[in-house]
Amino acid sequence: MTPYAEVIGEPIAHSKSPLIHRFWLEKLEIAGDYRAAEVKGSDLADFFARRIGDPAWRGCNVTVPHKLAVLDHVPDPGDVRSLIGAANTVFRGEGGALIATNTDAAGFLSPIADLDLSGRAVAVVGAGGAARAVLFALARSGVGKVTILNRTPLKGAALLAQFGLKGDALPLGAKLPAAALLVNTSVLGMIGQPPLELDLAPLPEDAVVYDIVYAPLETALLRAARARDLDTVDGLEMLVGQAAVAFELFFGAVPPREHDEELRARLLA
Template structure:
């Protein structure tokens, strides 16, 4: 049987993960496939029950709304995924099915030299991706302020994941003036969603801006940051970083990252 991995979610047709993984499989000459499979929350137990006995299955990525529902269906959970309360990779191993989370590692990868100096990050959002991002940043030595729908929701988020951070409502200035990194970890600015509501005017010109939205890839927030001369990072950079973690687990070889420029052209054409 031909080996395969897949991404699961509901909806799933919009996922760029098959393009990324199949591109890498082709470059390495690996005889395997990577698919997109629609799975609802209600279907998750049956999905994993069937994959446990599938000798060709090498694992899956999971996207929303499934990340929080997987822990009860696997046999082991890696420490970071347990802290984040979300799983986006499941692989079969000697323990049975093991859940892990690559959101934090994927987010940090593009930051490069910023990781050496740390700084203060203003995180907008309190969802599943924001949890992993917040933990990764604090583990890397950043101080953090979290902006939620309300200051109370931001405080609850901080308490739930056990970090030391300041809490604000979205729209409050908070500690904008000393932020070295601004992150949009919400759907604000995504196609079909309200615009990102925070002005960059309150941030220093050398603040870096990171928007994890992937549709559109070039969000109004990132366009504004570039007009101000700010360094920017987009959601595709995080997505490729996440995918590289999963690819190595699924197929036993590092992703061929020397082809990143070609992959980006493919994904944005």
């Protein structure tokens, strides 16, 4: 019986998670597998009902559009619903019970751990499941004013209140503030989605532009940031960071991060 985990979403063909987890399994010589499964929202309850009865199944990562809905189908002993409001990982706890958690927050912070955001302004695009994890992390980083740009500003305002952040909620076309960090948590710019069109002129010279989209890896937002010689963080950074936390939950082993450059080359091949 070969243990396995997987990633679920709709669509899912673009996911690089299987490449990441299989790379680590190979390096650690662990007999296991990691797969991708397209699951419709209406099929989530049936999916987990079937998987919980499979002793080889170690859990799954959860991507768009199920990060909020998954909490309606999986136990939440860590109160992820109240703390973040979205889950991206389901794993087996003691006795085989399923547990929902969120590794996105840790994955988001991993590549900017050396960036001092204390009291500095931040701009976030989007107000979905990924935005919740990012805002949760930012709230614990002592940031200053946070501006959320979203199609529905009211949704952004609700998230600012939920995470105890001071700032503004504006429509997508609004002018950016002079933020030290700009994060795109939306699907805009992803393959098959509309582009994210922002004027980066208001950002200071030391600003960091962070796009969690990784298909394509070189988004229009990141190209525009590099044209201004701004520091950038691409979607693979967060993807690998959150995957590392999930891998340990699934397979009980610390992923070999010393091979990150080799992993990145394989992901870009």
